[in-house]
Amino acid sequence: MRNTLRVFTAIFLAPLAVCMAAAGIFLYRHFSPTREKADLDKYFGVSGDNAAALYLNFERQDTGALWKDGTMYLPLDYVNENLNKRYYFDKDQQILIYVLPTEIEKRGAEDTLESGEPAWILEGDAVYLSLAEVTAHTDVFTEVFTDDGHPRIFLLNLRDSYTQGTVKKDAAVRLRGGVKSRILTTAAKGDQVVVLETLDHWSKVMTKDGFIGYMPTKRIGNLVDAVREDSFDEPEYTSIKHDGKITMVWHQVTVQAANAGLDTLLGETKDVNVVSPTWFGLNDNEGHYTSLASRDYVAKAHAAGMQVWPLVDNFGHDFSANVDPVKLFSSTKARETLIANLMKEADTYGFDGFNLDIENLKQEAGVHYVEFIREMSVSCRNQGLVLSVDDYVPESYNSYYDISEQGAVADYVVIMGYDEHYAGGDAGSVASIGYTRNGIATTLSQVPKEKVIWGVPFYTRLWTVDGDKTSSKAMGIADAKQWISQNGVSMAWDDETGQYYGERQNGSATEMMWQEEEKSLALKMKEVRDNDLAGVSAWKLGMEEAADWGALSWDSQPQ
Known part of the structure; x- marks a missing residue:
């Protein structure tokens, strides 16, 4: 009986033991930690000779770096986009340029850093900057790991804890x-x-x-x-500041003889302390221009207590078609020629600064134009000249003008707060109060208020809509009032645009006007004052009436 029991127990327990052993093995394999090593090539996600993984703020980037000859290199495009947009590379002349407040560093292919390593190298068609070059001008913490055969670099530019x-x-x-x-x-x-x-x-x-x-x-x-240790000494791009608030006016000068009319045109103005005559028109891609500068003009303006900031433009002349901004501003030699010649003009005529008005740029020209502004800011800063730059009201489609960078290196950013509706477009206000408010808010999100001058129009447009055809004619404030009076047009105040609006039938066509005058200008000026901007500027001298200058007063006005 006992033997039978033993046999029965063995028969019963043996499978149970096997099952328990199998279960134990399964549980061990399922729950015990694996000791398998990760595939580091796959983990770091880079391949090829000299390839290195790149991390920014603890996130691996799709872009890689280079570990070559004992030096870590970062792609220039990546550096510009994520770390420091002031590096500029001239592909034709093979020069790396970095603009500091009072000097411009230029490094060719043969130039090396103090450490003996090159500042940059070419890998195929791509430019790579040495880590030492990047950290010399960039507020970023770096760690490099190379000992385990998988080179990688960690970058940290956040200031958060x-x-x-x-x-x-x-x-x-x-x-x-x-x-x-x-x-x-x-x-x-x-x-x-x-x-x-x-x-x-x-x-x-x-x-x-x-x-x-x-x-x-x-x-x-x-x-x-x-928090990351911060030992970087940020360079200070100092600015020249005008005493008090600026009231500026553009003076369109198309021929030399027009300079003589300054006295007459200034007779009706009030509180103007800066005048910008349109003197310098770019006329080729080598950095040359046509000049209408006048020493007598400068002397008269100074005698009247005004500074003179001549305008430099690329439009509105018979020769403007000769200028390709991409070719002009992408050439280091052309930028140097243009800047050097403009500085000579300032020495010759004794004016106080410059007003850059480069319009209708293609997106591809943006980076080159901004580099020109940086480089010109150095010469202006060193010679004590004010540098102001005219810009459209900022929108996503013109962001390549980069007004935030302009605001960092130039003295003033002048926003042309008009052409909300423009020739060739739909009928509407040239500068409604909503357009002004939104434009100021967007500008101040990118440029400090003490550097912003807001441009207002001394003109409006007479719109004609005939069937599916829309056309317009620019009219100064005085001429617009005359048209309204002569045609007996009834004007009614429109709160939405902050302007008087009127229309009339002229045969099959409807003529419409959103009027610019002292009341609408006063509303815009209130926005300028309420936002404590640096100044106001008007386009253009001679299109206004005397009352319009009162509307642009910096003194508080009843509304």
Whole structure:
């Protein structure tokens, strides 16, 4: 009987033991930590000779870096877009340019840094900047790891604090949270880690040896807020500031003889302290221009207590078609020629600054034009000349004019707050009060208020709509009032546009006008005052009436 029981027990327990053993093996394999190593080539996501992984603010970038001849290099395009937009490369002359407040650094292919390494190299058609070159001019913290055969660079340009912790016990750092995820590295007891994200049981960390992965949260202690060390000395692009608020007017000068009319035109003005005559018209792609400058004009303006900031433009002349802004401003030699000649003009005629008015740029010209502004700012700063730049009301489609950078290097950004509706477009106000308010708000999100001059129009448009055809004619304030009077047009105030509006039938056509006059100008000026802008400017001298200058007063006005 006992033998039978033993046999029965053995028969019954043997399969059970096998099942339990199998279950144990299954549970061990399912729940025990894997010791498999991660594929680091796949993890870092780079391939090819000299390729290096690139991280910004703890995130791996799609763009890679180069580790070559013991030097880390970053792609110029990446640096411009993410770290420092002031690096400029002239492909034709093979020169790297960096504009500082009072000097311009230029480095050719053969030029090296103090360390002996090149400032930049070409890899195929792409330009790469050495890390030493980038950190010389950029507020960024860097860490480079190369010892394990997988070169990589970590960049940190955030000023926000981050969480740092201390490893309490040796722990594997894995690709993902979970013991079955493959191992990247081991965090040793006492190591400092950056804690990027904390889950229930796992934390995403950056390790001391340059890996970003997951480790058990319970293995991390002593959590503290940390900030990156900042030893970068930011250069100061100083500005020349006008005493008090600016009231500026543009004076269109198309022939030399027109300079003599300044006295007459200024007779009806009030509080004008800056005049900008349209003297310099660009006429080729080599940096030359046609000049209408006058020493007597400058002397008269100075005697009247006004500064003179001559305008430099690329439109409105018979020869303007000869100018291709892309070719002109992308040429280092042409930019140098233009700037040097303009500085000579200032010496010769004794005026006080410049007003740049470069319009109708294609997007591809934007980066070159902004570089020209940077470079011109150096000469102006060194010679004590004011540099002001005219711009459209900022919109997404003209963002390549980069008014934020203009505001950093130039003395004033002048926003031409008109042409809301323009010749060739739909009928409407040239500058409604809503357009003004929105334009000022958008501008101030990019440029400090003490550098913003707001442009207002001394003109309106007479619109004619005949069937599906729309045309318009620009009219100065005085001429517009005369048209209204002669044609007996009834004008009614429109709160939405902040202007008087009137229309009349002329045969099959409807003629419409959103009138610009002292009341509408006073509303715009109130916005200028309320936002404490640096100044106001009007286009153009001679199109206004005397009362319009009162509307542009900086003194408080009843509304």
